[in-house]
Amino acid sequence: MLRLWQIIQTALGIIFRHPITGTSIIPVMPDGQIVLIRRRDNGRWGLPGGIVDWGEDIPTAVQRELVEETGLELVKIRRLVGVYSAPDRDPRFHSICVVVEAEVKGKMLVKDTLEILDVRAFQPSNIPQGKLSHDHDRQLQDYFSGVTTLA
Numbered sequence: 001m002l003r004l005w006q007i008i009q010t011a012l013g014i015i016f017r018h019p020i021t022g023t024s025i026i027p028v029m030p031d032g033q034i035v036l037i038r039r040r041d042n043g044r045w046g047l048p049g050g051i052v053d054w055g056e057d058i059p060t061a062v063q064r065e066l067v068e069e070t071g072l073e074l075v076k077i078r079r080l081v082g083v084y085s086a087p088d089r090d091p092r093f094h095s096i097c098v099v100v101e102a103e104v105k106g107k108m109l110v111k112d113t114l115e116i117l118d119v120r121a122f123q124p125s126n127i128p129q130g131k132l133s134h135d136h137d138r139q140l141q142d143y144f145s146g147v148t149t150l151a
Contacts, residue, residue, distance in 0.1 A: 019085065019087075019093075019094040019095055019096045020051055020093055020094070020095040020096070021051070021052045021095070021096050021098070022049060022050055022051045022052060022061075022095050022096070022097050022098070023049045023050065023052060023058055023061050023062055023065065023097065023098045023099070023100065024046075024047040024048070024049035024097050024098075024099045024100075024136065024139055025047055025048050025049050025062050025065060025066055025099075025100060025102050026047060026081060026099065026100065026101045026102065026139070026140065026143050027047075027048065027066060027070060027072055027102050027104040028078070028101060028102065028103055028104065029104060029105070029121050030103075030105060031121075032123075032124070033121035033122060033123055033124075034121065034122055034124060034127060034140075035048065035070055035072065035104065035108065035119060035120070035121050035122075036048075036119070036120060036121075036122060036127065036132075037069050037070060037110075037116050037117075037118070037119050038116065038117040038118040038119070038120075039115065039116065039117065039133050040113075040114065040115055040116060040117050041115070042133055043117070044131065044132060044133040045120075045127075045128055045131070045132055045133065045136075046132050046133030046134060046136045047099075047132075047136045047139065047140070048065055048066060048069040048070050048119075049062075049065050049069075049097070049099075050065045050068075050069070051095075058098050058100070059077060062074060062077060062100060062102060066102065066104060067111065068111050068112045069110070069111070069112055069115070069116050069119065070104075070108055070109070070110075070119045071106060071107060071108055071109030071110070071111055071119070072104040072105065072106045072107075072108060073104060073105050073106040074102055074103075074104060075102075075103040075104060075105050076102070076103050077100050077101070077102050077103075078100075078101040078102065078103055079100065079101050079148075080098070080099070080100055080148055081099040081100060081101055081139060081142055081143045081148065081149065082098075082099050082139065082142055082147075082148055082149030082150060082151065083096065083097070083098050083099070083149070083150050083151070084096070084097045084099065084135060084138070084139065084149070084151050085097075085151065086135070086151060089134060089135040090134055090135075091134070097135075097139075099139045099142075099143075101143060108120070108121065124144065127140065129141075138151075
């Protein structure tokens with residue numbers, strides 16, 4: 001009976017205790033401004049992004065999340081900024097976040113009003129750094145430093 005319980009615990013651990021894969025996007029407008037979203041759950045500014053859906057690759061998730069959260073169109077993914085996997089980087093659950101810089105265009109519009117309060121473009125010098133959601137301060141710091149991070 002003990003062995004059966006151990007097998008059940010292992011199976012539950014495999015199903016429920018794996019990190020979630022997601023993405024954060026650093027959307028850069030044609031004029032060089034960076035687009036941030038204001039999150040409904042904590043009221044803080046942060047990078048758009050979200051969980052990669054089943055059957056979806058990272059570029060498709062980036063494109064979908066941009067439209068859902070900002071209304072913007074993906075022109076191209078410019079570069080990989082980093083992969084962030086610290087268990088405490090997201091207060092909700094353990095997630096692995098693939099961060100990319102993206103060239104975007106279009107008109108900003110909040111489409112996902114359940115998650116997003118506002119969307120706005122900031123000059124890089126006006127981003128409210130030190131007050132961003134999750135670990136987005138670090139992600140932007142790495143982006144501005146020009147490094148690719150595995151953390």
